[in-house]
Amino acid sequence: MTSQIPEVVILRLPLYLRILTLLEEENAGVVSSQELGARLQMTPAQIRKDLSYFGKFGKQGKGYNVRLLLGELRQILGVNREWHMAIIGVGRLGKAILDYGMLTPRGFKIVAAFDIDPQQTGKKVGRVVIQDLAELANTVKNRGIDIGIVAVPPSQAQQAIDCLVGCGIKAILNYAPVAPRVPKDVRIQEVDPVLALQTMTYHLKSLGSP
Amino acid sequence: MTSQIPEVVILRLPLYLRILTLLEEENAGVVSSQELGARLQMTPAQIRKDLSYFGKFGKQGKGYNVRLLLGELRQILGVNREWHMAIIGVGRLGKAILDYGMLTPRGFKIVAAFDIDPQQTGKKVGRVVIQDLAELANTVKNRGIDIGIVAVPPSQAQQAIDCLVGCGIKAILNYAPVAPRVPKDVRIQEVDPVLALQTMTYHLKSLGSP
DNA sequence: CTGTGTGAAACATTTCACAGCC
DNA sequence: GGCTGTGAAATGTTTCACACAG
Numbered sequence: 001m002t003s004q005i006p007e008v009v010i011l012r013l014p015l016y017l018r019i020l021t022l023l024e025e026e027n028a029g030v031v032s033s034q035e036l037g038a039r040l041q042m043t044p045a046q047i048r049k050d051l052s053y054f055g056k057f058g059k060q061g062k063g064y065n066v067r068l069l070l071g072e073l074r075q076i077l078g079v080n081r082e083w084h085m086a087i088i089g090v091g092r093l094g095k096a097i098l099d100y101g102m103l104t105p106r107g108f109k110i111v112a113a114f115d116i117d118p119q120q121t122g123k124k125v126g127r128v129v130i131q132d133l134a135e136l137a138n139t140v141k142n143r144g145i146d147i148g149i150v151a152v153p154p155s156q157a158q159q160a161i162d163c164l165v166g167c168g169i170k171a172i173l174n175y176a177p178v179a180p181r182v183p184k185d186v187r188i189q190e191v192d193p194v195l196a197l198q199t200m201t202y203h204l205k206s207l208g209s210p
Numbered sequence: 211m212t213s214q215i216p217e218v219v220i221l222r223l224p225l226y227l228r229i230l231t232l233l234e235e236e237n238a239g240v241v242s243s244q245e246l247g248a249r250l251q252m253t254p255a256q257i258r259k260d261l262s263y264f265g266k267f268g269k270q271g272k273g274y275n276v277r278l279l280l281g282e283l284r285q286i287l288g289v290n291r292e293w294h295m296a297i298i299g300v301g302r303l304g305k306a307i308l309d310y311g312m313l314t315p316r317g318f319k320i321v322a323a324f325d326i327d328p329q330q331t332g333k334k335v336g337r338v339v340i341q342d343l344a345e346l347a348n349t350v351k352n353r354g355i356d357i358g359i360v361a362v363p364p365s366q367a368q369q370a371i372d373c374l375v376g377c378g379i380k381a382i383l384n385y386a387p388v389a390p391r392v393p394k395d396v397r398i399q400e401v402d403p404v405l406a407l408q409t410m411t412y413h414l415k416s417l418g419s420p
Numbered sequence: 421c422t423g424t425g426t427g428a429a430a431c432a433t434t435t436c437a438c439a440g441c442c
Numbered sequence: 443g444g445c446t447g448t449g450a451a452a453t454g455t456t457t458c459a460c461a462c463a464g
Contacts, residue, residue, distance in 0.1 A: 006455070014408035019389045022364075032423060039389050044423090045457055052425055060424045060463040077408050078415030096306035097403075102387060106404050146414060147407065154232075170417060171410040173403060177312065179229045179249050187413055189406035193307075193383060194316050196399035197357065198224035198287050200381040203397055204356060205288030207380060216433070242445065254445090255435055262447055270446045271442040 005053045012050055013077055015040060020070045032063035079107050085173075086112040086145045088160040089152035090120055090130050093175060097151055098126045110149070112139045116156060133163060140167045150174045161188070215263045222260055223287055225250060230280045242273035289317050295383075296322040296355045298370040299362035300330055300340050303385060307361055308336045320359070322349045326366060343373060350377045360384045371398070 019039055023031055033044035040047075051057055051069075054076055058064045074080040085103075087094055090113050097103075098110055113128045115121065120130045131139065139145065148164035150157055150172060157176035164172055165186055172188045174180060182188050229249055233241055243254035250257075261267055261279075264286055268274045284290040295313075297304055300323050307313075308320055323338045325331065330340045341349065349355065358374035360367055360382060367386035374382055375396055382398045384390060392398050 008455070010409050010412050013412065014405040015389070017408065018387055018402075018405070022388065034423075039391070041391070043457070045459095046455090048424060049426080049456080056425070058424050061422045062464070063423065076412065078411040079408055083407070083411060083414075092306075092309055092311070096302075096309070099302055099306070100403075101302070102402075102404060103407075108404065108407050147410065171414050173406060173410075177228055178232065179225070181249070181251070187410050189410060191401070191403050191406060192228075192312075193310075193401050194312060194318065195224040195228070196383060196401060197293070197313075197318050198227065198289055199220050200357065200383075200397050200399060201288040201293060202220050202223070202286065204293075204381050218433070244445080253435070255437095256433090258446060259434080259448080266447065268446050269442065270440070271444050273445065 009050045009053055013073060016047070016050075017070070017073045017077060017079070020066055020073065023066050024070060028066050030063045031066055031069075033058070035063070081107065083108050083147055084111045084143055084145045085109065085147040085149055086114065086136070086139065086143075086164075087149040087151055088114045088133065088136075088164070089150065089156075090115045090123075090125055091151070091153070094151035095125055097149060097175070098128070108147070111143050112145065116152070116159075133160075136163060137167045140169065145169065147171045147173065150176055152176060154178050219260045219263055223283060226257070226260075227280070227283045227287060227289070230276055230283065233276050234280060238276050240273045241276055241279075243268070245273070291317065293318050293357055294321045294353060294355045295319065295357040295359055296324065296346070296349065296353075296374075297359040297361055298324045298343065298346075298374070299360065299366075300325045300335055301361070301363070304361035305335055307359060307385070308338070318357070321353050322355065326362070326369075343370075346373060347377045350379065355379065357381045357383065360386055360390075362386060364388050 019036065033047045036047050037044040055072065057069050057072055085108060087097060087110050098113065103110065110128065113125055113130050114133045114136055115130050116133055118132060121132045123130050148169045150160045152160050154176050157178045158180055161172060161180045161182060165182060170186050172186065173191060174188055175191050177192050177194065180188060229246060243257045246257050247254040265282065267279050267282055295318060297307060297320050308323065313320065320338065323335055323340050324343045324346055325340050326343055328342060331342045333340050358379045360370045362370050364386050367384065367388045368390055371382060371390045371392060375392060380396050382396065383401060384398055385401050387402050387404065390398060
């Protein structure tokens with residue numbers, strides 16, 4: 001009964017969600033896999049197959065109803081609700097993440113901030129008051145925190161991660177450029193622009209000037 | 211003669227580079243694929259196979275010399291030099307990227323900043339003076355810019371990207387949550403924490419409380 | 421006639437397992 | 443004995459091509 005959806009498919013769903021959101025803003029009523037493929041630079045067949053893992057959302061001869069598919073994808077990804085997050089590390093990077101306006105409107109709200117430095121405790125950043133890391137466990141329970149964000153220097157990253165894991169957090173967004181170790185029931189996603197840059201330089205390197 | 215290295219392998223090389231950098235800081239002289247696998251949560255066989263596409267860097271019975279392998283990987287990825295980047299968009303996000311201390315020490319230097327808003331032109335952010343977008347082509351040539359960073363609002367992203375492409379840029383780091391269109395000889399990498407969060411909520415969703 | 425949904429074929433990637441070297 | 447490098451097997455993913463619905 002485990003239909004076993006490939007992980008690569010899950011990685012692409014947010015891309016579909018993003019483009020459909022843009023299409024809805026453009027008031028597109030219907031879209032074909034052809035058109036989605038052109039916009040996302042991928043084959044129509046792949047899009048159809050990906051979506052078919054979750055149901056039959058299209059109409060033959062017509063395509064997909066944008067609003068309907070958007071709703072389905074939101075449901076599938078679980079983004080038809082608000083998720084609460086806590087951030088650890090309120091240095092420059094942490095402040096920038098708190099200040100980044102794209103999270104809350106997309107359903108991801110940072111409701112608590114922590115720092116190891118006791119000097120920071122009690123200060124306010126945006127809407128949240130910086131707390132001592134010792135209070136994490138309580139706050140996770142009281143405020144219903146689902147996701148942790150790690151924005152501390154590399155040397156403190158594993159400690160912060162262990163702390164989140166110890167509090168029962170099962171999903172972590174990690175900005176520290178380290179190779180963290182987590183139990184296998186905990187998801188961790190790396191955000192490191194340098195990794196992305198390095199894959200590009202690999203290709204740039206072998207590029208003669210035209 | 212095209213040995214054709216799988217793209218997934220290229221995506222993993224920066225992870226190897228990152229862990230080896232940490233290992234060198236810990237003064238590890240030698241490391242086995244076993245140990246790398248444990249640290250990166252992947253199989254030793256995969257690491258050995260990945261590296262074997264580029265040469266024989268290990269010693270049987272011993273493992274890989276950390277410093278040597280680090281040097282090889284830097285060479286392969288093309289990060290044994292400094293890369294020059296230009297950023298477009300100097301709002302909150304753009305300022306945060308300019309302020310992010312992890313780029314320069316890892317060989318990626320932002321040497322120019324641009325904004326569409328003429329009000330911004332001439333102001334200084336960190337070490338760079340904000341220029342008008344019209345000057346992009348000249349600056350790309352004069353300052354030897356290899357990579358563009360897009361940090362404008364979604365509605366202006368495609369315009370910024372077209373501008374970079376028009377100036378001959380072949381690699382773009384895109385922070386705007388859009389589905390950009392670029393010619394196929396241009397690499398573009400998305401940086402969007404929301405995409406990462408959404409793949410995690412997919413898995414969180416189907417997680418009963420224990 | 422257009423465009424979806426989908427088995428089956430083609431292709432890509434990972435894992436296995438072992439020869440060979442330190 | 444321990445560990446790499448690597449063909450070959452196993453597994454996973456994408457593309458094809460077509461029946462069928464609007």
